[in-house]
Amino acid sequence: MTMIEALRSAMDVKLASDPSVIIFGEDVGYFGGVFRCTAGLQARHGEERVFDTPINESAIVGLAVGMAAQGMRPCVEIQFADYVFPAYDQITQEAARLRHRSNGQFTCPLVIRMPTGGGIFGGQTHSQSPEALFTHVAGLKVVIPATPHDAKGLLIAAIEDPDPVIFLEPKRIYNGPFYGDHSGKSVPWASHDGGEVPEGHFVVPLGQARVHREGAGVTVLAYGTMVHVAEAAAAAAGVDAEIIDLRTLLPLDLETITASVQKTGRCVVVHEATRTSGFGAELIAEIQEACFWHLRAPLLRVTGWDAPYPHAQEWDYFPSPARIARALLEVGKD
Amino acid sequence: MTMIEALRSAMDVKLASDPSVIIFGEDVGYFGGVFRCTAGLQARHGEERVFDTPINESAIVGLAVGMAAQGMRPCVEIQFADYVFPAYDQITQEAARLRHRSNGQFTCPLVIRMPTGGGIFGGQTHSQSPEALFTHVAGLKVVIPATPHDAKGLLIAAIEDPDPVIFLEPKRIYNGPFYGDHSGKSVPWASHDGGEVPEGHFVVPLGQARVHREGAGVTVLAYGTMVHVAEAAAAAAGVDAEIIDLRTLLPLDLETITASVQKTGRCVVVHEATRTSGFGAELIAEIQEACFWHLRAPLLRVTGWDAPYPHAQEWDYFPSPARIARALLEVGKD
């Protein structure tokens, strides 16, 4: 299964089993979404369960908050993560705080799906990775899968979660894993373990990281597309890296992370988002506190540069296997 | 001078000297702002220079972007930082990127002032500290003064800056420094060095931190209200702290910071914002990289908790001198 099919399957399973689940967003209804994630769902479950909205992201989330407060479970799509900002107020000031501020009278079981990240020549408005703008907000959960298997299991878990979940979909790997070489041949998910996705209902619990590759030399923390790029980088550098796929950024599985860093004593954090105040900073702050006496080198970040995501220079912006490999070697020096 | 008077004076000076400067926001015109920062400015400079807007923060910023692109220098007020989120799209996707995306054809010399932080029993919608949500955005500058002197000098620098500046005003210290004891007597700025503010035009350059108090035992990084609270905490703990008032968070004066941490080998970061993905994380990520071999203890954070800012439990939420003192002692252990 591709990641798109896996996401669609998750929504299909939940639409079929839970009448309170409802799906809406721009172009998601009749057409099935610009990335086709909801293709066929309206035909199968009806217009009252899967429908198109006007181009107003704050309305999409605001309506969903009203429905969720009533006990429904909206799973809405923002067409690109770059377009979530008109809804930022509804997400951070409303959805995130409704349970707390009403002392549980109203809750907000809501999923906001959005394609994230670059690598598709989308320029600055189809490439952003806004995860850190959500991890700073108490009350939200933030999830990002790196394989079709996890995409389905995490999305079902997110829809079943009692609290609002930001569900980021790394669009570069919708159709196959990506190892950082854009000129290389594209690989389909069918040829990858992570492409094996169970039929029907299953859950990948939120809040649990996954050790993507065991290793002893250095810990690499990554999520989404960068999990696969990091894998390629470690291979290229010939470093015995332990690669952890975080899967959920908030709440964070610090236990799995610190166990690894305490073992390796070295750590590189990788993400596509701009560096300053990116999620890498939070990881480093936590790790240096929990693993201070185990660290044998400074923790390093390989990230997008602190600039808008450029179009023509995309591959100079994207954290390449070469850049990651350099960091792996650097952090491995004694 | 109070900080309010200092801010007013800065705007007055710029309105008088530069016809392209213009001020608007909710209640800022005839009335002079709910915190009185713009009191008298409309009467003095006219309605075309200082005026009221409808309650629509994205319009306030969107209009300002249009004016700034034309070469004017709008300095707008958001009534509370908690209400900036409807404008988050205009700030992060538009103002921040206009120079870059148009390759300099259009620029955005724009200042967005907003009262920030808690300590006034404002509850979750009059207390937030959103600085980290702006420091992640390339193209913005983020400024926060801790004294009336710096408020005026920084605001003039911000208005004169060729790029968009988020100008956070720590409302708890609008009228006097605050040392963290809310039941204690309030102190006026008149009795504080930082309350001495030159008349007329002067500038505190953006991007330069200020050593608030020299010390050798531990470096404390703070900004806004927390500079004074940290001062009280260090005194209470009897720790020889070097307190650095960051003043500008983006771009950061890393030089001053690392010089201090390399000297002390220990560092505590203090802010009111929620901890996870707060600006403290960024500081720690940079410092551990730049000062790794100098560090004698893990870098610690004293911050607001990862919860909405509560009303009744405000002083359990606010990073108290006691909590900071505890961290100072902890980080000082060998």
Next chain:
Amino acid sequence: MSTARLSFPRPPARPDQAPDFSAIVVPQAGALPVPPPDLDAGASRPFATGMIRVLDDDGRAVGPWAEYLGDLSAEPLLRGLRDMLRMRAVDRRMLNAQRQGKTSFYLQCTGEEAIGCGFQRELSPGDMNFPTYRQQSLLIAADYPLEALMGQLYSNDLDPLQGRQLPIMHSARDHGFFSISGNLGTQYVQAVGWAMGCALRGTGEIAAGWIGDGATASNDFHSALLSASVYLPPVVLNVVNNQWAISTYTGVAAGQSETYAARALGYGIPALRVDGNDYLAVIAVSRWAIERARNGHGPVLIEWFTYRVAAHSTSDDPTAYRPRDEAKAWPLGDPVDRLKTHLILRGDWSEDRHRQAEAEILDEVTTVQKAVEAHGTFVDPQPISPAEIFRGVYAEPPPHLRRQRQEMGF
């Protein structure tokens, strides 16, 4: 060359001037008919630009909307009067409490009591209001226990919200009152979402959105109207036009719009403008709009025309921006006085009984207040556990919140 100059809306009078409401046209009571329940936007234009009024200058109930209410017994009207008196007593006592430092903040709805008191009495259980901070009258008319209401204002252990929210930011699901947000506008589109849920689930319930004239400028006002216009859910969208938004004159939010009601017509949503100081007009139009929504005729917007008599809040001093005696010049009068006059005219009430009722209600409110204050005020706090901060951020506390709670010492 160019003659393009900006326009800056200005109020008719500033503090140094005499109040001036001459620009406000007050149509005769009884002039407008009762439209059919399937009224569409086009046909609603006279209602959106005129003003539905029932009580005339002498206090008589006149015209088609009076007939629509039918032969009212005294009971609902006396109940309405008592609701308003109770509202006013609570406002008065709590303003006082704030002045005494017993709470951090308060905000009155003086002059606007008829709107929430009347509207709420027309709702059914299960219907949900999405109020702003100035709709405490909805709670009063929903018979929300004063203990809970005041407990919230004192942030003490009677507070259903455990001190988390600023005073006045109530939440009372069982009384059809959604959790108030301090961020203006956000709840308006949520009301539309809730109403969509009602329709999708077939509950027969409706939602009511509330917004101030100033906050109609917010984006969510637009997103609410747009969404309501597209999906046609059972929602009543209320605009309380009290002429001011803190210090800002309503003209700054209205721009060139004829009325706020007229704004809805552009979205194809029918709209009515109503004398908000006329309790009978309030209940009549509320009943019509709520029934209409419940019966599947879709959204409707109501502009309640009224005046904010008190300061914006305890942080505000209106003499800095409007004439001190502007409220007295307000052409629609006082909602309590007008209903009282009507009841006396009907022979169901007297000045004496009114004075007596006022005193009784103030007594009752004061008694509850004392009892609630015994649970703690800002002057004499009985602290709620700080660990409350962490409860309810999520359904289950995740590890980092458990660590932070420990760090806090709990």
Next chain:
Amino acid sequence: MSTARLSFPRPPARPDQAPDFSAIVVPQAGALPVPPPDLDAGASRPFATGMIRVLDDDGRAVGPWAEYLGDLSAEPLLRGLRDMLRMRAVDRRMLNAQRQGKTSFYLQCTGEEAIGCGFQRELSPGDMNFPTYRQQSLLIAADYPLEALMGQLYSNDLDPLQGRQLPIMHSARDHGFFSISGNLGTQYVQAVGWAMGCALRGTGEIAAGWIGDGATASNDFHSALLSASVYLPPVVLNVVNNQWAISTYTGVAAGQSETYAARALGYGIPALRVDGNDYLAVIAVSRWAIERARNGHGPVLIEWFTYRVAAHSTSDDPTAYRPRDEAKAWPLGDPVDRLKTHLILRGDWSEDRHRQAEAEILDEVTTVQKAVEAHGTFVDPQPISPAEIFRGVYAEPPPHLRRQRQEMGF
């Protein structure tokens, strides 16, 4: 019990159905008068719900708006025709280039050429458009060098934006074309801000906002209309209603609104709806609106009624959501054909000359294209320095960007 059910707007026809535009009323050409320049919102209602048309079915220019244009010489009309042909040729060539992998993305404005081509020719130097991604016709009619336009599309060294932006996201200050944002709607309120700047600075210039029918749903559409209604700056607010927003039928953005133009009336802004496929109607109404704004009569909204003939973009396949031959059934015809017919009728043009002009223009465009491609395409890139990423994030690079540039190796 309840009969409240949601409504879901649906297009008249889906792929398996015959195109059906029977619901679209096409008023007679020449039916509407030319209003006075100080037209107000109320009086503009017939213009907002009707449709201004100049060319009749036979290609004659008729009615008051034709008279308003006066005795037009052939020259401006032939120039308009050539603008449109050039636009179409560029679209065709660049679509092709994208199909050949020479650029990552392209997007055509087929069927909508008259709008931008006509409007631009009525602007004066210094006026500023705030376009969306589908207004490349403004650039063509502003005589923007094709080298720069195509350089941007190929992200090569002729690109004035140095490859930073997605193809089609032009910026051309000197040609009155504001930097395009990929985020829909944002530029609409910025246009109002720019216009406020014009008024405050007394430049005599105006601004023009542009938005698609789908994006009228965005919050910034509201904030723009509101701001324009409050401050009355010299701005022309254009809505290009091409019936589709990617796969979403225009009814989902319109809801119950009569027209998009009518939305403005709720804000007290006068509005006109215009046949956007009628070049003469476009220049007449543009001239009227631009003059009106420049002369201080405040904002006006124009809904240009048209049809998106091509796919949304090269990422889109419209046969998945609408009838394949829907464009052919479009009742307002093709803007090029209609102007051509008119010119032939006037005796200023012929089928032969048209064919010849088409060929010449395609030649010219192809020649420029080849020259531009020599500077690099996606198939054959001539990379721009990666260090360009850091230039222009700020006026001066701050220390952290200097460090990052070093880290990159520059």
